[in-house]
Amino acid sequence: MVTPNWIVTRRDEGRLQVSDGTRTLSADAVIGGGSAWVWLDGQLFEIPIERRGGRARGGHDEEALTPQMSAKVIRVLVEPGQAVAAGDTLVVLEAMKMEMPIRAPRAGTVTAVNCAEGELVTPDGPVVVLSL
Amino acid sequence: MRRVLIANRGEISVRIARGCRERGLETVAIYSDADAGAPHVSAADRAMRVGPARASESYLNVDAILRAARESGADAIHPGYGFLSENAGFAEACARAGLTFIGPPASVIARMGSKTAARAAATAAGVPVVPGAVPVDQTPAAIADAVRLVGFPALIKASAGGGGKGMRVVRCADEVAEAVESASREATRAFSDGAVYVERLIERPRHIEVQILGDVHGNVVHLFERDCSLQRRHQKVIEETPAPNLTPSVRARITAAAVAAARGVGYVNAGTVEFILEGDGDAAEFYFLEMNTRLQVEHPVTELVTGRDLVHAQLRVAEGEPLWFTQADVAQSGHAIECRVYAEDALRGLLPQTGTLFRYREPSGDGIRVDSGVAEGQLIGVDYDPMLAKVIVHAGTREAALARMDAALRDFVALGVRHNVPFLLKLIALDDVRASRIDTGLIERRLGELAAAPAAWLAAAAEAVAKSGLVHAAMPAMRGASRAKGRDPWETISW
Numbered sequence: 001m002v003t004p005n006w007i008v009t010r011r012d013e014g015r016l017q018v019s020d021g022t023r024t025l026s027a028d029a030v031i032g033g034g035s036a037w038v039w040l041d042g043q044l045f046e047i048p049i050e051r052r053g054g055r056a057r058g059g060h061d062e063e064a065l066t067p068q069m070s071a072k073v074i075r076v077l078v079e080p081g082q083a084v085a086a087g088d089t090l091v092v093l094e095a096m097k098m099e100m101p102i103r104a105p106r107a108g109t110v111t112a113v114n115c116a117e118g119e120l121v122t123p124d125g126p127v128v129v130l131s132l
Numbered sequence: 133m134r135r136v137l138i139a140n141r142g143e144i145s146v147r148i149a150r151g152c153r154e155r156g157l158e159t160v161a162i163y164s165d166a167d168a169g170a171p172h173v174s175a176a177d178r179a180m181r182v183g184p185a186r187a188s189e190s191y192l193n194v195d196a197i198l199r200a201a202r203e204s205g206a207d208a209i210h211p212g213y214g215f216l217s218e219n220a221g222f223a224e225a226c227a228r229a230g231l232t233f234i235g236p237p238a239s240v241i242a243r244m245g246s247k248t249a250a251r252a253a254a255t256a257a258g259v260p261v262v263p264g265a266v267p268v269d270q271t272p273a274a275i276a277d278a279v280r281l282v283g284f285p286a287l288i289k290a291s292a293g294g295g296g297k298g299m300r301v302v303r304c305a306d307e308v309a310e311a312v313e314s315a316s317r318e319a320t321r322a323f324s325d326g327a328v329y330v331e332r333l334i335e336r337p338r339h340i341e342v343q344i345l346g347d348v349h350g351n352v353v354h355l356f357e358r359d360c361s362l363q364r365r366h367q368k369v370i371e372e373t374p375a376p377n378l379t380p381s382v383r384a385r386i387t388a389a390a391v392a393a394a395r396g397v398g399y400v401n402a403g404t405v406e407f408i409l410e411g412d413g414d415a416a417e418f419y420f421l422e423m424n425t426r427l428q429v430e431h432p433v434t435e436l437v438t439g440r441d442l443v444h445a446q447l448r449v450a451e452g453e454p455l456w457f458t459q460a461d462v463a464q465s466g467h468a469i470e471c472r473v474y475a476e477d478a479l480r481g482l483l484p485q486t487g488t489l490f491r492y493r494e495p496s497g498d499g500i501r502v503d504s505g506v507a508e509g510q511l512i513g514v515d516y517d518p519m520l521a522k523v524i525v526h527a528g529t530r531e532a533a534l535a536r537m538d539a540a541l542r543d544f545v546a547l548g549v550r551h552n553v554p555f556l557l558k559l560i561a562l563d564d565v566r567a568s569r570i571d572t573g574l575i576e577r578r579l580g581e582l583a584a585a586p587a588a589w590l591a592a593a594a595e596a597v598a599k600s601g602l603v604h605a606a607m608p609a610m611r612g613a614s615r616a617k618g619r620d621p622w623e624t625i626s627w
Contacts, residue, residue, distance in 0.1 A: 006596035016602055018593045027597045028545045032490035032606035036598035037547035042557040043586040044550060045594035070486035072514050095514050096484065120486050120513055 035124070048124070062111065064126035065102050071095035073115045078128065082110045090128045091115065108132040133157060133208045133232055133451050137201045138176065139222075140212030141191060142505030143521060144427070145172035148210050151443030160204040162197060164190035166515050171507045180204055185515045191215045194222055198229050208232035208450065214517065217426040218245060234450040236346075236400045236425045243397060244423040254420040257396030259389045262408070262419040264331040275312045278330040280305070285335065288312060290319030291327040298322055301333055336571040338409040339363065340375050340418065342390030343434045345445055346399040351455045354387045355438045356464050358430055362559065364482070364575040369552075370559065371430035372469040373437050375409075376530060376568035382409075382416045393420065401449050402442050404428050408572075429522070432501060433468035436526040467533040468526045471541065471556045475518040478555035478583040484518040486511075487549030490606035495543035499526045499536055502544075512549045520551060530568070534560055548606070558582050 008027075009017045016027045018040070028039040031049065038045040071093035078090045084104045091102040091113075108130040115127045135158040138145045149159045149172070161176035166185035173179040180200035183190035190196065192215055201209060209226050211217035217235065220242035226233040235241070244250045251261050265278040279286050279302060288311055290298025298319030300311035312328070320326035343355040359375035360368045374383075390405035406421040431442045440462070448456070475485045492508040504521030506512065512520065523540050527533040541557050559565060559582055564574055575582065586594075597603065 006593050008597050008600035008602055010602050016597055016600065018597050020593070023593075025593060027594070028491065028493075028547065029597050029603040030491040030547045030606055031603050032548050033488060036603050037490060038594040038597045038603075039545050039547060040594050040597065041590055042542050043554050043590055043594070044547075045586070045591065045598070046550065047595060047598040049598065069480070069483045070514060120511070122486060123480075 033124075046124075063105060063108065063130045063132055065090065065105075065128045065130065066126045067093055067100070067102065067121050067123055069095055070120065070122045071100060073117050073119050073121055073127070074099065076113060076115065076117055078110045078113060080110050080113055084108060084110060084130070093121065093127075102127060104130060106130075106132055133447070135160060135204070135206045136208045136210055136234070136447075137162065137180075137197070137204060137206035137231075138172075138210050138212065139191070139197050140210075140215055140217075141167055141170065141172050141516065142519070143172075143503045144212040144429070144505070146175040146505050147503050148212060148443055149175040151441065151447065152210075154441075155444055155447050157208075157447065160200070160206050162191070162200055164515070166513055170505065170510065172505050178204060185513070187215070187516065191516075194219075194225055198225060198231075201229070201231055206231065208234055210234040210446070211426065213426050213429055218424070220245060232450050234401065234446050236403060237398075240397050240399060241425045244425050247422070250422055251420070253397050254393050254423075257392045259393045259396075259420045260418065262331055262334065264329060266329045270316070270327055272309060272312050275328060275330065276308045279308050279312075282330050282332050285333040287331045287333040288315045288328050289331060290315065290323060290325070291329055292319065292323035292325040298328065334408055334410045334419070336410075336573065337361075338375070338571050339368075339406065339421075340378070340386060340409045341404045341406040341424075341428075342387050343428075343431070343442070344390055344394045344399065344403050344405060345442075345449070345455070346394055346401065346403070347449050347455045348400055348452055349454045350395075350398075352391050352394045352399060353455060353457070353459045353462060354391050355434050355440060355442075355462055357383065357386060358428075358433055359570070360430060361570045361572050362565070362575060363572050364579075368430065368472065369575065370469065370471050370556070371433055372467065372530070372533070373433045374464050374467065376570070377412065378409075379414050379416070381414050382418070386418050389418070389420070393423065397423075399423075399425075402427055402431075402446050429472070429519075430470050432503060432522065432524040433470045436468040436501065436524060437464050437466060438462055439465065466526055466528050467530045468524060469530075469533045469537050469560075470522050470524045471537060471560070472519055473521045473523060473544065473546070473556070474552045475512050475520055475549050476552050476555075477550040478552055479585060480550075482552070482555075482583075484514065485550040486514055488512070488606075489546060490548035491545055492547075493543075493545040494521065495523065495540040497540075499533075500540045501525070520546065520549075534566065554586070555582055558584075 011017050036047045074094045075092040086106050088104045089101040093100045111131045112129040136152045137160040138148045152159045159176040161179040162182045163173050182196040216222040220238040223233045223238035265281045267274040267278040285303045288300045300315040302311045316326040338361040346352040358373045360371045362370040404424040407418040409418045476482045494502040501524040525536040
């Protein structure tokens with residue numbers, strides 16, 4: 001299959017036009033929170049974008065722990081450098097009135113804690129990174 | 133009444149503030165710490181903090197709300213919907229504090245809040261309820277008698293039940309004995325109580341509700357029906373009026389039943405009588421479900437089709453004014469549809485989503501109304517209901533209203549949090565929705581199609597947009613909001 005070549009042009013502030021020669025669609029887009037958000041033909045796209053200075057995450061000796069859903073951090077029980085055992089609770093989240101612990105899948109050392117109590121976290125990024 | 137405290141948040145608080153201002157009343161908003169910068173705060177003349185983000189300590193905190201009313205000099209309270217709106221204790225506390233509660237009397241709220249008392253009140257008013265029977269004793273023979281009395285198909289349910297446990301459908305007499313035994317056995321295991329009762333099974337039910345309005349002088353009128361059959365997990369998604377395919381004779385009967393139910397309990401102010409409807413044409417049967425003693429989320433569709441402002445009506449009734457129009461003055465004109473826009477991702481099991489609204493633009497134009505309580509730059513959190521806005525359209529016919537809704541939703545730009553607008557667009561395009569073949573199970577049956585991922589070619593086009601280098605970063609004002617998410621969009625972006 002030949003990948004169609006989509007040509008993007010600016011229509012006005014924030015509004016873009018995208019065309020492959022046969023189809024022409026208008027799009028609204030903005031960059032925020034590390035993603036490009038695109039509203040196109042009644043569909044919403046969140047496309048992660050690379051950031052300069054962004055830290056590589058989730059290498060083969062690292063485990064990035066990401067929540068299943070958007071939630072509020074109600075307790076942070078570890079700090080970077082701390083050794084943890086498999087099954088240890090690292091962070092406790094709350095969403096829809098339910099508490100959800102994030103536990104260590106294996107023993108390791110905490111290399112990063114990307115959240116603080118009271119903050120909101122989303123499935124788009126790890127809350128804790130462990131080195132195994 | 134001079135100054136109204138609105139004991140709510142979000143879109144309904146904004147909508148009530150508008151209604152109050154149009155009636156020359158001052159408004160007081162309340163807010164939790166999570167809502168300090170929310171649009172409903174600036175929509176009112178003044179605002180009072182009532183507590184931290186947690187609803188139990190703020191929007192449900194009766195003492196704090198009454199204190200806010202006293203300190204702001206409010207003489208009336210509008211509860212909106214949800215939160216304390218159907219809490220009889222709150223209505224009573226308002227009365228004790230010398231505040232006008234904009235809603236029905238506390239005694240009516242309490243009576244309608246109890247399922248059994250509400251069912252008894254409806255029956256007393258001659259309003260049909262779902263046929264059911266409690267067996268005189270729990271012997272298999274007595275239960276089988278109860279099933280025959282109710283008719284087929286019937287549902288045998290555990291008295292102590294819930295979650296579908298101890299529930300059996302029986303479609304003919306031959307199935308009764310075995311169903312009674314297994315339902316009772318399952319109920320004993322699940323609830324240590326084997327008692328069962330019998331109810332008629334309503335297949336492919338529609339949810340039809342009737343808007344009513346009563347004054348303190350004993351007058352009650354209805355403002356016709358709404359069809360709210362498009363639901364998932366008992367949450368309404370799309371509401372419309374007039375209800376499609378409702379015959380004039382069924383409409384006349386169901387609205388009369390709602391008025392009778394309201395009169396029967398001495399109803400005052402705006403309220404809604406909910407029914408389930410079964411069957412088609414003039415043979416359709418309806419049964420009382422419950423009564424909501426408040427303004428409904430979906431009240432705008434009724435406003436657009438009847439031309440009556442329900443918030444104005446609530447305020448006038450609360451001031452003791454007799455109804456200023458008769459039943460004969462109320463007519464339905466055209467067709468109105470409401471879509472509820474939720475921060476929920478259909479691709480992820482419709483779970484609530486959070487994020488910052490980096491860009492937010494509502495559709496507008498002839499026959500388009502948007503009731504919302506969010507603004508660009510706002511952080512959508514997890515503390516409250518994930519509804520962002522309601523898109524309501526009005527047109528001459530249902531077909532024209534659906535077309536108008538399609539255009540309006542495509543023009544609804546909310547970027548930075550995943551939401552259900554793509555789901556809504558697919559829902560209004562469904563063959564069954566277009567052809568008015570709707571019931572409360574439709575969304576669940578068609579969820580596969582409704583939650584489908586976008587086509588690959590469209591995803592490729594979106595990717596091209598994202599990587600075009602022409603996309604602007606969000607406004608600086610949102611920096612603080614996005615930091616709460618643990619991220620900073622102002623890190624340099626490179627491709």
